[in-house]
Amino acid sequence: MKKIKVIQFGLGPIGIEALKLAADQSWLEITGGVDIDPAKIGRTLAEITGVAALSVAKVYPSLEALFTAVGRPDVVLHTAGSSAASSFTQLKPALDLGISVASTCEELIFPALKTPDMAAEYDQLCRRSGARIAGTGVNPGFVMDVLPICLTGVSRDVTSIYVERVVNASTRRQPLQAKIGSGQNPDAFRAKFAAGKAGHAGFQQSVALLADAMGWKLDEIRETCEPVVATSRVVTKFFDVAPGQSLGIHQKCYGLCGGETKIKLDLQMYLEAPLPHDAIVVKGRPDLNLVLNGGVAGDDATVAALINIVPRLLAAAPGVRLMTELPLPSWRNPRPAQR
Amino acid sequence: MKKIKVIQFGLGPIGIEALKLAADQSWLEITGGVDIDPAKIGRTLAEITGVAALSVAKVYPSLEALFTAVGRPDVVLHTAGSSAASSFTQLKPALDLGISVASTCEELIFPALKTPDMAAEYDQLCRRSGARIAGTGVNPGFVMDVLPICLTGVSRDVTSIYVERVVNASTRRQPLQAKIGSGQNPDAFRAKFAAGKAGHAGFQQSVALLADAMGWKLDEIRETCEPVVATSRVVTKFFDVAPGQSLGIHQKCYGLCGGETKIKLDLQMYLEAPLPHDAIVVKGRPDLNLVLNGGVAGDDATVAALINIVPRLLAAAPGVRLMTELPLPSWRNPRPAQR
Numbered sequence: 190m191k192k193i194k195v196i197q198f199g200l201g202p203i204g205i206e207a208l209k210l211a212a213d214q215s216w217l218e219i220t221g222g223v224d225i226d227p228a229k230i231g232r233t234l235a236e237i238t239g240v241a242a243l244s245v246a247k248v249y250p251s252l253e254a255l256f257t258a259v260g261r262p263d264v265v266l267h268t269a270g271s272s273a274a275s276s277f278t279q280l281k282p283a284l285d286l287g288i289s290v291a292s293t294c295e296e297l298i299f300p301a302l303k304t305p306d307m308a309a310e311y312d313q314l315c316r317r318s319g320a321r322i323a324g325t326g327v328n329p330g331f332v333m334d335v336l337p338i339c340l341t342g343v344s345r346d347v348t349s350i351y352v353e354r355v356v357n358a359s360t361r362r363q364p365l366q367a368k369i370g371s372g373q374n375p376d377a378f379r380a381k382f383a384a385g386k387a388g389h390a391g392f393q394q395s396v397a398l399l400a401d402a403m404g405w406k407l408d409e410i411r412e413t414c415e416p417v418v419a420t421s422r423v424v425t426k427f428f429d430v431a432p433g434q435s436l437g438i439h440q441k442c443y444g445l446c447g448g449e450t451k452i453k454l455d456l457q458m459y460l461e462a463p464l465p466h467d468a469i470v471v472k473g474r475p476d477l478n479l480v481l482n483g484g485v486a487g488d489d490a491t492v493a494a495l496i497n498i499v500p501r502l503l504a505a506a507p508g509v510r511l512m513t514e515l516p517l518p519s520w521r522n523p524r525p526a527q528r
Numbered sequence: 529m530k531k532i533k534v535i536q537f538g539l540g541p542i543g544i545e546a547l548k549l550a551a552d553q554s555w556l557e558i559t560g561g562v563d564i565d566p567a568k569i570g571r572t573l574a575e576i577t578g579v580a581a582l583s584v585a586k587v588y589p590s591l592e593a594l595f596t597a598v599g600r601p602d603v604v605l606h607t608a609g610s611s612a613a614s615s616f617t618q619l620k621p622a623l624d625l626g627i628s629v630a631s632t633c634e635e636l637i638f639p640a641l642k643t644p645d646m647a648a649e650y651d652q653l654c655r656r657s658g659a660r661i662a663g664t665g666v667n668p669g670f671v672m673d674v675l676p677i678c679l680t681g682v683s684r685d686v687t688s689i690y691v692e693r694v695v696n697a698s699t700r701r702q703p704l705q706a707k708i709g710s711g712q713n714p715d716a717f718r719a720k721f722a723a724g725k726a727g728h729a730g731f732q733q734s735v736a737l738l739a740d741a742m743g744w745k746l747d748e749i750r751e752t753c754e755p756v757v758a759t760s761r762v763v764t765k766f767f768d769v770a771p772g773q774s775l776g777i778h779q780k781c782y783g784l785c786g787g788e789t790k791i792k793l794d795l796q797m798y799l800e801a802p803l804p805h806d807a808i809v810v811k812g813r814p815d816l817n818l819v820l821n822g823g824v825a826g827d828d829a830t831v832a833a834l835i836n837i838v839p840r841l842l843a844a845a846p847g848v849r850l851m852t853e854l855p856l857p858s859w860r861n862p863r864p865a866q867r
Contacts, residue, residue, distance in 0.1 A: 210684055331682050335856065339678045342836055342857025343670050343829035345549055402858045473859075474832075475825040479818065486814040490682035493813075497681050517674065517852045518681025519741045520812075 192218040193499060194262040196255060197234070198279070199269030200224040200248065202362060203293060205238050207266050207492040212240045214496065214521065220262055221255045222248045252282040264499055267292035271390040273300040273324075277311050280322065284311065287319035287507075291498045293491055295391025297324025298334065300509060302397045302410075312509040323510040325498045327490035328354060329391035332467045332481070333454050334398045335512050340469060340477050347403055347473040353455040354484065357462045358437050361487060363427040369437040369458050371428040375416040378435050388414045389456055392442040396452050400444050402513050405451050407444045414440040417459040425460055436460040497521045531557040532838060533601040535594060536573070537618070538608030539563040539587065541701060542632060544577050546605050546831040551579045553835065553860065559601055560594045561587045591621040603838055606631035610729040612639040612663075616650050619661065623650065626658035626846075630837045632830055634730025636663025637673065639848060641736040641749075651848040662849040664837045666829035667693060668730035671806045671820070672793050673737045674851050679808060679816050686742055686812040692794040693823065696801040697776050700826060702766040708776040708797050710767040714755040717774050727753045728795055731781040735791050739783050741852050744790050746783045753779040756798040764799055775799040836860045 195217050197208050204222075211217050222234050230250045234243035249255035252265070265283045270276060273296035280290050300308040315322060324330065333352045341347050358366050370378035370387060381387035393410045400407045416435040423430045430436055437459025444452030467481040501515045512518070534556050536547050543561075550556050561573050569589045573582035588594035591604070604622045609615060612635035619629050639647040654661060663669060672691045680686050697705050709717035709726060720726035732749045739746045755774040762769045769775055776798025783791030806820040840854045851857070 327682050335681070336678065338858045339675065339856055341859035342674070343666050343824055343832050344836070344859045345828055345832040347859045475828050476822075477824065478821040480821065482817040482819065483815075485682055485816065489684055489814050493682050493684040497683070513856050513858060515856065516854065517678055517856055519677045519852060520680035520683045520686045 190216065192216055193264060193503070194218050194220050195264045195266055195499065196220055196262045197222040198252070198265050198267045200226070200229055200237055201268065202364065203488065203491060204268040206488060207268055207495050208234060208238045208243065209240055210492050210496050211266065212238070212242055216521070217496075217499070219243060219246050220259045221246045223250070223252055223255055224248055225250065252280075256282070256286070261286060261288055263289065264502065265290045266495055267294065268495070271295045273297050273304045274307055277304070277307055284315055284320045284322060285318055289320050289502050290322040291495055291502055292322065292324050293326045293495055294324050295326070295329050296394055297322070298326070298329040298391055299394040299397040299401065299511065300324070302394055308509055315508045319507045321502050321505050321507055321510050323498065323502055323512065323515060325494045325512060326391075327485055327487055327494055328389075329395040329398070330494055330512060331490065331518075332485055334395040335518060337469045337471060338399060338402045338513060340471055340479060341403070341473075344471060344477070345474040347471055349449075349451050349472045350399055350403070351453045351455070351470040352468070354457070354467045355462050355465050356458040356484060356487065357465045358458050359425045359460045365487070366425065366427050366460065370416055370435040371425070371437060371460055372430045373416075373435045375418050375433075375435050378416045382414045388438055389440050389458065392440060392454060392456070395454060396442050396444040398511060398513065399452050401511070403451070405444070405446050407446050407451070409445045411443045411445065412441070414438055417457070423460050428460065430460060437462070494518070529555065531555055532603060532842070533557050533559050534603045534605055534838065535559055535601045536561040537591070537604050537606045539565070539568055539576055540607065541703065542827065542830060543607040545827060546607055546834050547573060547577045547582065548579055549831050549835050550605065551577070551581055555860070556835075556838070558582060558585050559598045560585045562589070562591055562594055563587055564589065591619075595621070595625070600625060600627055602628065603841065604629045605834055606633065607834070610634045612636050612643045613646055616643070616646055623654055623659045623661060624657055628659050628841050629661040630834055630841055631661065631663050632665045632834055633663050634665070634668050635733055636661065637665070637668040637730055637733040638736040638740065638850065639663070641733055647848055654847045658846045660841050660844050660846055660849050662837065662841055662851065662854065664833045664851060666824055666826055666833055667728075668734040668737070669833055669851060670829065670857075671824055673734040674857060676808045676810060677738065677741045677852060679810055679818060680742070680812075683810060683816070684813045686810055688788075688790050688811045689738055689742070690792045690794070690809040691807065693796070693806045694801050694804050695797040695823060695826065696799075696804045697797050698764045698799045704826070705764065705766050705799065709755055709774040710764070710776060710799055711769045712755075712774045714757050714774050717755045721753045727777055728779050728797065731779060731793060731795070734793060735781050735783040737850060737852065738791050740850070742790070744783070744785050746785050746790070748784045750782045750784065751780070753777055756796065762799050767799070769799060776801070833857070
């Protein structure tokens with residue numbers, strides 16, 4: 190079988206992890222990387238990732254430079270930011286040429302929420318060029334949206350959806366512990382969240398994707414975030430948090446429709462959070478009550494979702510695609526079905 | 529929006545329940561039914577189902593008779609048996625005309641397992657005519673195959689899959705209690721199972737669908753079924769079971785690959801089974817451990833799966849389709865995405 194040619198756009202921690210996983214896949218061929226960091230440009234992906242097999246693939250400063258040097262890939266793996274608007278602009282050179290994009294950009298889970306005009310414009314562009322672009326990940330992209338939607342596949346009726354996720358942030362990498370405000374002053378964190386500079390990204394997009402799948406026209410999406418404050422000292426590999434400082438976040442997002450709360454998402458992500466898990470309650474007929482004991486590990490699952498989506502993305506019609514428009518998620522099996 | 533025209537093939541308990549649910553959907557139009565029972569032919573679907581709105585739609589003895597009388601539907605809802613071979617033959621008049629079929633036939637979950645030649649032949653036929661046919665349901669079709677596959681969408685690696693399902697059969701309809709051997713002599717039930725005349729249908733197809741999605745080429749699918757024997761008297765609405773008689777089944781199905789058990793499905797379905805639930809354990813990276821507390825109710829969920837699949841079936845490419853080839857399952861939302 191012909192291998193699918195991929196390149197990696199964005200060589201931060203998630204991009205490097207995605208490359209390591211991609212390098213393990215016999216059905217993928219990695220032809221290069223793109224990053225704006227001058228310290229990375231020109232180096233090989235073997236140097237960047239430690240994967241010896243990537244000694245030929247290099248880092249380029251732009252998609253255009255990469256295409257000129259090594260030709261066009263089939264798919265761009267994109268892990269370079271949370272903003273749909275920036276991502277669309279970054280990726281235009283690929284989409285213009287009909288090259289498809291799988292992205293971990295949180296807002297691309299439902300790009301019409303924040304950038305409806307741009308989503309429509311890029312949808313047209315993709316339909317003309319033959320490209321597909323979709324956002325994926327573990328949250329947003331799976332536990333709080335795709336998995337509950339899949340569950341309603343056996344529902345005669347759905348009246349409301351509740352999802353909670355508890356993550357023990359002590360087990361996660363430093364940037365995540367920093368992002369949730371570990372060790373910060375709670376009021377300083379509140380101010381940052383109010384300014385849109387802290388908290389979990391993509392929450393509102395999960396609510397929008399759920400509402401879209403259920404056919405609910407929401408009047409309002411409401412989001413709150415409170416710091417979880419340490420009552421005693423907490424020490425991790427990266428932070429030493431004194432009593433009164435923040436351990437992380439308790440973030441909620443509501444989807445309201447005609448005065449009713451149709452959707453509620455509840456995320457607790459803080460250092461030493463006990464009993465990590467994901468839970469879904471679908472009210473309707475039948476009621477459904479799902480628990481993922483221990484939850485789904487964030488970074489491992491995010492890069493897995495990114496790689497696993499590749500064959501499904503290529504099977505979809507051109508356009509700006511939602512996860513609900515792609516074939517059932519699955520561990521990558523790019524083989525044709527045994528039929 | 530133009531309504532999707534459906535007809536119901538098979539007017540047993542599940543067919544009637546499917547019609548009731550379909551009649552509630554503003555996006556569906558029911559134009560008739562097909563059944564071989566002379567007592568039903570010529571009657572209206574309102575008489576058969578008690579749904580007054582179905583007073584114009586009638587029961588015909590064959591698909592051909594229905595097409596002649598009321599024209600072609602867009603989709604046939606099919607609830608008339610467990611055998612893929614019989615279902616293909618029954619449905620040929622629709623598939624020949626490019627009319628798609630959603631079916632609860634258990635073997636259609638993975639028709640290539642028992643009838644590979646027929647599955648290939650009908651796949652070609654559908655590709656020529658433009659029809660799609662797919663099997664769906666709650667089990668097989670969801671809790672022991674589609675849901676675990678969806679879960680692996682966030683897996684970097686999968687080494688084995690275990691699913692267990694415990695159903696309290698006391699809460700189910702009479703035909704199901706009978707099918708699992710309630711009140712029968714355990715040895716008589718064993719003989720029936722050995723002759724392929726008892727037990728849960730579609731178990732091996734669930735294993736085959738899981739293996740296909742994971743890319744595992746199985747050497748063997750092994751299935752066992754033991755009666756669960758009453759230690760004291762058990763009385764339900766339909767059965768009075770004496771000690772020593774059967775209460776139901778404990779059925780297992782294994783998928784083996786190179787001496788390893790890659791897949792194990794474990795189904796307990798018996799009268800008064802305590803703690804009904806569904807549970808999934810995916811071993812790999814990460815390990816995933818899912819529990820559906822209370823489980824998923826069988827009949828409600830089966831007809832829901834059947835109706836919910838309709839818009840997704842019509843969005844797929846023509847052919848004999850697997851659930852893994854259709855867009856993400858969801859509570860029916862046939863509206864175009866809000867974009």
